[in-house]
Amino acid sequence: MGADQNYDWKQAAASALDWWQDAGVDTTIDELPRNWLAPPAPPVSTPGTVKIVAPPTVLPDTLAEFAAWRAGADAPEATWHGKGIVAQGDPTSDLLILIDMPEREDAESGQLLSGAAGRLFDRMLAAIGRTRETIYLVAVCTTRPAAGRVAPEMEARLHELAQHHVALTGAKRVLLMGNAPSRALLGADAMRSRGSLHPLNLKAGTVSVDIEAVASFHPRFLLEKPAAKAEAWKDLQMLIEGLES
Template structure:
């Protein structure tokens, strides 16, 4: 007989078990996979068909009146409410034929409690005066009601903010809308200010239409004074035929 036939399997098995015990192996391993990270007192889940999460979240209808929308927009359900930053409300006359949309509050707007303060605000006031308006005769709103810590509108919520801004325009139903900067232009018109500038463009919504023109933000004009000539052309186009 060979070596295999001379082997005492009982003695070999006992030796192996003794070695495993000394090594700390004291648990029989199942053939089925086991989650060794699960808590010991966890109740095993019963086998059954896996439940799938809904693919699309249920959409909550936005308020259908301007007053109700403003209350909701500056309440705890607004996308920016989770930031913990102060919000800056709309200003001016909601019934004005001219609605102006900025991108976000300036760094000092929260302290002042109004949109477009500081150097950008002073230039904005001069722009309004040049077309025969002041802050009391326009409706000034912001795409983002709180100032992001980065100083830029977060791209991950830009689509939602755009939806809210278009709804805001529809409820206010102004004759014309002035869009300040590329972010606002992209939100309302779906295009950058560079491609949308120089012409009035329709903003369609259920029950009506407004005309919008995109121009440079006062913040940009402070750093690029040469663009003021083009901005003046935009303002002239904005008020052209306004009383027709």
């Protein structure tokens, strides 16, 4: 009776280590507790040394030059595998639409929002009297990451570039389709930002522009959750109110 007297502790320990490895714990940290939320300690300076800080990148202040830079070797996605798509449509349009990244099919077609999501997008545009030729379509991330998600450490830079891009256009309104575009311009996910017309002041170099933003759902989300189309229609109505088609 009682506990198994033949318990194999070596096998149990190996099993536990395998479980931790499968869970992603593959690095020994320390035996003592550590406050992971504490700010990092300031760097220790050695007397007589000078710390050289690289100057920030100066972004082009015209739309054509910025689009060329965005597709060039200095862009954050330049070393990624896959075809980049900077923007499409009419850059002088009063309506700009910002999405997160190209779809998987887009690299083949060379067009943002291809496939089923693109067909739904076209119907949404038609419902407000627009076509792809009468809007300016921009992606926060010009090349689709291999995993379909942008690394957190790159988000701040991509958001900065998206704001700069929008500021260089002549758009009066911007539709933010999905969480990444909403975070880029409004600092919050689409669900929290929906339902309001958000006034924004964006800067690109010495240029300062006022624009209004509407957060809504990405077409791929609407394909997965058709019940949200009614709410998306409300967003589109708010978007075009007061704009000439």
